[in-house]
Amino acid sequence: MTQFQTVPTQPIEGQKPGTSGLRKKTRVFMQPHYLENFTQAIFDAIEGVAGKVLILGGDGRYFNDRAIQVILRMAAANGAARVIVGQGGLLSTPAASNLIRQRKADGGIILSASHNPGGIDEDFGMKFNGPNGGPATESLTDRIFARAGELTEYRILEAHDIDLSRPGTSTLGEMLVEIVDPVEDYAALMQKLFDFDAIRALFAGGFRLHFDAMHAVTGPYARRILQEILGAPAGSVVNDQPLPDFGGGHPDPNPIWAADLMARMFAPDAPDFGAASDGDGDRNMIVGRGIYVTPSDSLAVLAANATHAPAYAGGLAGVARSMPTSRAADLVAEKLGIGIYETPTGWKFFGNLLDAGRVTLCGEESAGTGSDHVREKDGLWAVLLWLNILAARGQSVDQIMRAHWAEYGRNYYSRHDYEAVPSDRANALIDRLRGLLSDLPGQEFAGLSVAEADDFAYLDPVDGSQSARQGIRILFAEGSRVVMRLSGTGTEGATLRVYLERYQPASARHDLPVEEALAPVIAAAEQIAQIEGHTGRSRPDVTT
Ligand code: VG1
Numbered sequence: 001m002t003q004f005q006t007v008p009t010q011p012i013e014g015q016k017p018g019t020s021g022l023r024k025k026t027r028v029f030m031q032p033h034y035l036e037n038f039t040q041a042i043f044d045a046i047e048g049v050a051g052k053v054l055i056l057g058g059d060g061r062y063f064n065d066r067a068i069q070v071i072l073r074m075a076a077a078n079g080a081a082r083v084i085v086g087q088g089g090l091l092s093t094p095a096a097s098n099l100i101r102q103r104k105a106d107g108g109i110i111l112s113a114s115h116n117p118g119g120i121d122e123d124f125g126m127k128f129n130g131p132n133g134g135p136a137t138e139s140l141t142d143r144i145f146a147r148a149g150e151l152t153e154y155r156i157l158e159a160h161d162i163d164l165s166r167p168g169t170s171t172l173g174e175m176l177v178e179i180v181d182p183v184e185d186y187a188a189l190m191q192k193l194f195d196f197d198a199i200r201a202l203f204a205g206g207f208r209l210h211f212d213a214m215h216a217v218t219g220p221y222a223r224r225i226l227q228e229i230l231g232a233p234a235g236s237v238v239n240d241q242p243l244p245d246f247g248g249g250h251p252d253p254n255p256i257w258a259a260d261l262m263a264r265m266f267a268p269d270a271p272d273f274g275a276a277s278d279g280d281g282d283r284n285m286i287v288g289r290g291i292y293v294t295p296s297d298s299l300a301v302l303a304a305n306a307t308h309a310p311a312y313a314g315g316l317a318g319v320a321r322s323m324p325t326s327r328a329a330d331l332v333a334e335k336l337g338i339g340i341y342e343t344p345t346g347w348k349f350f351g352n353l354l355d356a357g358r359v360t361l362c363g364e365e366s367a368g369t370g371s372d373h374v375r376e377k378d379g380l381w382a383v384l385l386w387l388n389i390l391a392a393r394g395q396s397v398d399q400i401m402r403a404h405w406a407e408y409g410r411n412y413y414s415r416h417d418y419e420a421v422p423s424d425r426a427n428a429l430i431d432r433l434r435g436l437l438s439d440l441p442g443q444e445f446a447g448l449s450v451a452e453a454d455d456f457a458y459l460d461p462v463d464g465s466q467s468a469r470q471g472i473r474i475l476f477a478e479g480s481r482v483v484m485r486l487s488g489t490g491t492e493g494a495t496l497r498v499y500l501e502r503y504q505p506a507s508a509r510h511d512l513p514v515e516e517a518l519a520p521v522i523a524a525a526e527q528i529a530q531i532e533g534h535t536g537r538s539r540p541d542v543t544t
């Protein structure tokens, strides 16, 4: 027999969603009432879930399975009509976004700390997406946080665990629980967007792919779509078994954490195309034989070539990029005569632009790219669009990049991360910069003169909402730029991100090592921000 319970609780400090949901150490999430409080706060902030349909799944990290059982029991006790769960508790973030839209659900809960490592001593996370399939807007996350701060009780059902291992429908109290294949609907969507015949022909012609799923959620998706449907040979997708600790690695697709992939792609017998994805499947990394494509460049190339894919054959409405992302995409948008939007970091800011039909493609420097097909960034989608373009153009990644730079110029780009810096020191660095902003224009640092400096503020052109203090921008007269902000996804101290960009129009100078091309910008950033003085570190912990 099932029994509803109202459990007395009290607010737990710090349940404030960051750039992408609430992220904490797994052990914090496992504390009594922690998950329950936050879940109830979400339900209350959306005015309850009575009679509603929700999507639920996660990236398979440690505690994913337990959290799903708890959330199901709470949804039932709160009167939800139906919860649709990915088999085995798995759903990639873009697949969850798609399911919300396909099934016209009222929203969804995605369990993931994305690119952060998993395990009992690592990170766990939880995000809520609304009926458009996109991340909760800032006003909603503010409401969730406010609700979490005043909670006195939550509702839960006493019941046995639901078997998540087989597709089918069962009941939990009055609520229906529907277990679905996590890949099926997503694969069908991809088939609609791209020229699968052309990609199939590419593989049939001997084109070699190496996709590293990093033991995260994309494994089953990549195996089904790339190998089973598109015919890439078995073994093209590696590390395709999702593991609770991602095999001990960081499921973060960049040259540092996907070092194996980089080594493979720079070896003499390298495959034609390499790619990787992150914990929850929304990020992508693109590598050609002997050439790494920065996410900022990738966005620009995809924008310039999207019409090769059936879904975008009619052209793009516009392009949006997060502020720290390089301005390579701006040059493409300008040439195409379409809109270009600059938003704060985090996918939630793209939702309104996509919903309003103002943009078709969006991207972030952190390896996130996506389109209006869902309301999240989408790792495998980016890989498929690249494959579609490669098939259509019949050129290598290297040839495509060189031609792109020759046409538009090259935006050399790098991000330097200083991780787990004591929060007071990181805040002091940013506060000091804020104080300097008005004096910077006209001053010279490492041979670069400052043209403009500000703390980025965003006015959403669709709903008029405002978001201030989104990152320090320093623009130099030569078209170079430094951006500095603190991460909103870490779980330990503060992470200072320093984004460095330098524009080089001349083809003869498109072959420089990135660090060399950026040297003056790196020196100027240090002189202006006194990074070593504040953090005590003479070099970044991670450079991507
Ligand atoms: C980081 C990235 C940001 C991305 C966010 C979520 O945020 O910089 O571009 O949207 O992670 O991505 P922050 O605040 O740490 O810089 V994911 O793949 O973690 O959902």
Ligand code: CO
Pocket: 093, 114, 115, 278, 279, 280, 281, 282, 283
């Ligand atoms: Co992610």
